[in-house]
Amino acid sequence: MRSEAGWGLKLAAGAGIAFLHLPLALIVLYAFTTEEKSFQFPPPGLTLHWFSAAWFDRPDIWPPLWLSLRVAAIATAFALVFGTLAAAALSRARFFGKDQLSLLFILPIALPGIITGIALRSAFDIMNLPFSTLTIILGHATFCIVVVYNNALARFRRLSPSMVEASMDLGANSFQTFRHIVLPQIASALLAGGMLAFALSFDEVIVTTFTAGQQSTLPIWMLQELIRPRQRPVTNVVAIIVIAVTFLPILAAYYFTRQDEHRQG
Amino acid sequence: MLNSLSNLFYRRPQLLTALLLGGPLAWIGVVYIGSLFALLIQSFYHLDDFSGTVVHEFTLSTYAELAATANLQIIMRTVVMAALVTLAASIVAFPIAYYAARHARGKWKALFYLAVMMPLWSSYLVKIYAWKLILAKEGIVSWIAATLHLSWLLDGLLSTPIIGGSSLSFSYIGTFLVFLYIWLPYMILPIQAALERVPNDFVEAAADLGATPRQAFRDVIFPLAFPGVIAGSIFTFSLTLGDYIVPQIVGNSRAMIGQAVYTLQGTAGDIPLAAAFTVVPMVIMGFYLLAARRMGAFDAL
Numbered sequence: 001m002r003s004e005a006g007w008g009l010k011l012a013a014g015a016g017i018a019f020l021h022l023p024l025a026l027i028v029l030y031a032f033t034t035e036e037k038s039f040q041f042p043p044p045g046l047t048l049h050w051f052s053a054a055w056f057d058r059p060d061i062w063p064p065l066w067l068s069l070r071v072a073a074i075a076t077a078f079a080l081v082f083g084t085l086a087a088a089a090l091s092r093a094r095f096f097g098k099d100q101l102s103l104l105f106i107l108p109i110a111l112p113g114i115i116t117g118i119a120l121r122s123a124f125d126i127m128n129l130p131f132s133t134l135t136i137i138l139g140h141a142t143f144c145i146v147v148v149y150n151n152a153l154a155r156f157r158r159l160s161p162s163m164v165e166a167s168m169d170l171g172a173n174s175f176q177t178f179r180h181i182v183l184p185q186i187a188s189a190l191l192a193g194g195m196l197a198f199a200l201s202f203d204e205v206i207v208t209t210f211t212a213g214q215q216s217t218l219p220i221w222m223l224q225e226l227i228r229p230r231q232r233p234v235t236n237v238v239a240i241i242v243i244a245v246t247f248l249p250i251l252a253a254y255y256f257t258r259q260d261e262h263r264q265g
Numbered sequence: 266m267l268n269s270l271s272n273l274f275y276r277r278p279q280l281l282t283a284l285l286l287g288g289p290l291a292w293i294g295v296v297y298i299g300s301l302f303a304l305l306i307q308s309f310y311h312l313d314d315f316s317g318t319v320v321h322e323f324t325l326s327t328y329a330e331l332a333a334t335a336n337l338q339i340i341m342r343t344v345v346m347a348a349l350v351t352l353a354a355s356i357v358a359f360p361i362a363y364y365a366a367r368h369a370r371g372k373w374k375a376l377f378y379l380a381v382m383m384p385l386w387s388s389y390l391v392k393i394y395a396w397k398l399i400l401a402k403e404g405i406v407s408w409i410a411a412t413l414h415l416s417w418l419l420d421g422l423l424s425t426p427i428i429g430g431s432s433l434s435f436s437y438i439g440t441f442l443v444f445l446y447i448w449l450p451y452m453i454l455p456i457q458a459a460l461e462r463v464p465n466d467f468v469e470a471a472a473d474l475g476a477t478p479r480q481a482f483r484d485v486i487f488p489l490a491f492p493g494v495i496a497g498s499i500f501t502f503s504l505t506l507g508d509y510i511v512p513q514i515v516g517n518s519r520a521m522i523g524q525a526v527y528t529l530q531g532t533a534g535d536i537p538l539a540a541a542f543t544v545v546p547m548v549i550m551g552f553y554l555l556a557a558r559r560m561g562a563f564d565a566l
Contacts, residue, residue: 005368012360017377019357020384020449023395026405030398039401041408086289093282105293111550112507114523115301115543118530122307122540123300142297145289173271174281196386203388205510209527222390226397226514239391250386254379 024243031236039232050233058234061221065241068218071133072201075140079197080190082141083148091156106150108143116142117210124211131213139211140204144197151193151257155186192256195249203246218242308540319536327537331545336525340545343521346437347505350444351452351498357445358452358497365453366460381457385450393514396443400433400515407432430517440516444505451504452497459493460486492561499550499557506546522546 005013031050033043054061090102108116120139129135159182167177205219212220218238225235274281311327313320330336365377384392399405410419423429423436430436463486471481509523520528522542529539 005364009360009364009368013364016357016361016449017380019446020380023392023399023446024384024387026398027391027395038403039398040403041398041405082289082292085285086293089282089285089289093278095279095282101290101294104298105289108293108297110503112503112523112546114507114509114526115304115547116297118526118539118543119297119300119304121530122536123296123303126303138296142293145293149289168275173268174274175267175271199386203390205390206508219388219390222394223510226390226394235394239388239394242388242391246386246388247383250382251379254382258375 027236027239027243031233031240033233036231036233050231050237053231054234054237058231061218061234061238064216064218064221067133067136067215068202071136071140071217072198075137075144075201076194076198078137078141079144079148080194083145083193083197084152084186084190086145087149087152087156091153106146109146113204113206114210117207120207121210131211131215133215135211135213136208136215136217139207140201143204143207144201147197147200148190148193151189151196152186155189159185188256192253195253195256199246199249203242304540304543307536308538308544310537312535312537317534327541330538331541336542339520339522339525342519343506343523344549346441346444346521347502350441350448350505351501353441353445354449354452354501355456355494355498358449358456359494362453362456362460362493366457381450381453385454389447390510392447393443393511396439396446396515397434400439400442402432402434404434434515435517437516440512443511443515444501444508447511448501448504451500452494455496455500456490456493459490459496463489495557495560499553502553503546503550506549 029043030039032046032048033040034045034047034049035043086105090098090105117139120135120142124131124135124138163181163185164177167181168174172180203219205217205223208217208220209223216224219242222235222238222242225238229235307319308327309323309325310319310321311324311330312318361377361381365374365381369377401407407416407419410416419433422438423432428437430439433439433442467485467489468481471485472478476484507523509521509527512521512524522545526539526542529535529542
């Protein structure tokens with residue numbers, strides 16, 4: 001029984017969706033405006049100039065972009081290993097304090113970022129660790145682990161133990177079983193988790209401001225442009241790049257997790 | 266070699282668990298939790314006003330400082346903002362979640378889901394920046410108001426004390442709108458999940474027993490979906506409490522908790538007071554989570 005929605009509901013839902021998307025559309029529009037100093041609407045004219053300006057005239061964009069990509073890649077690799085290990089352990093074993101432990105593993109995402117940031121900063125201070133690319137990666141890995149962990153855990157719970165037992169019965173050792181039975185079944189969940197972790201790290205600004213020291217990741221570069229703007233439309237061009245770099249992995253992650261929901265019913 | 270290792274794991278499953286868990290636990294359990302504790306301990310130190318250095322002695326004077334009027338105002342302001350954002354988000358989110366859960370199907374349903382997920386995962390800073398464009402004095406809101414000959418309404422709104430300001434991007438209205446926008450998807454998803462779990466039989470039974478659609482909604486669907494609203498409110502409330510970038514970019518100069526923490530630990534160098542400030546959202550969220558659990562919100566997550 002699914003009745004036709006009333007027009008009031010349709011209007012409210014449609015307006016809500018529009019509210020979620022119009023601001024992003026405006027970001028794209030303003031990348032083409034000829035007005036550099038203000039956010040005048042409607043734009044007085046349209047130009048492609050800012051794309052070439054971002055590419056040729058602004059060498060300050062490149063180092064933050066590379067740093068962000070590097071940090072996101074390393075933090076994701078790190079999170080893939082640790083997140084999967086934690087999910088594997090907590091899904092198969094039963095031991096005292098397991099529930100508390102699984103709560104612990106989602107804490108970095110549940111607490112406001114500013115608390116994670118300032119806590120890590122003072123810990124690095126105490127450990128006499130100078131702020132560097134390493135400290136940025138350490139900060140990002142902390143919440144990236146959670147994303148991979150959540151994705152992997154959901155998949156591990158759906159794995160049927162009888163396949164692992166059958167593999168062992170047929171003479172495979174645990175490493176062969178992992179390689180040929182478990183890994184193929186969790187691969188797409190890991191891929192999805194890894195992509196979300198990458199997108200999250202690439203976009204992170206709150207924890208990063210506390211752990212970056214003098215270096216700028218792309219979000220920090222953007223934050224500085226927001227506070228002290230130079231060529232405003234160039235910021236829009238970079239914003240479009242950021243949207244693309246975070247959005248494509250998310251679409252892919254959605255595709256990977258959706259596909260196996262269909263397969264496993 | 267591998268075989269004997271494998272046999273050892275089989276005989277001693279705890280060993281394997283310990284090996285698997287060791288790395289991640291050292292990370293989250295020791296480094297992360299350790300950092301949180303170190304922060305908590307710092308809140309019991311205090312800053313010496315004359316030398317500007319932190320005195321490592323147990324004292325409650327930092328918490329006394331936290332109770333000063335100016336600091337209490339910061340806390341009150343932040344809590345009120347978080348409550349208003351949460352309330353507005355639940356009102357805006359409900360129709361979207363309701364339509365997606367109970368009317369959309371097939372391709373439309375997937376599209377709706379993506380339409381919520383896309384803004385959720387788009388860059389946080391890009392979203393804030395978008396509102397800087399929208400709310401600017403020369404931006405689209407002013408333009409629409411002028412085109413519709415409603416500029417007087419906008420000016421009236423901005424001249425209202427407390428919530429007004431020189432333009433929307435320097436007012437509480439602006440801060441509120443940006444918070445509402447960036448946290449809205451966190452409210453939609455739990456409500457939608459809760460609504461999808463309401464069995465259709467219940468709704469049909471209500472109709473069979475003579476309830477009008479309105480009554481069925483009020484007495485059956487809404488109470489069953491309410492834990493989803495609470496679950497969503499955990500996110501909107503907590504995220505607003507801790508944020509310091511939104512009020513810095515869109516808003517007036519009066520600080521919220523996050524900004525206070527940021528300036529205290531940075532330029533002011535008063536780590537103890539900053540640490541004491543971070544205890545506030547932690548305590549508030551602790552009570553909030555307890556209350557939410559009592560209302561069954563965790564089953565809706």
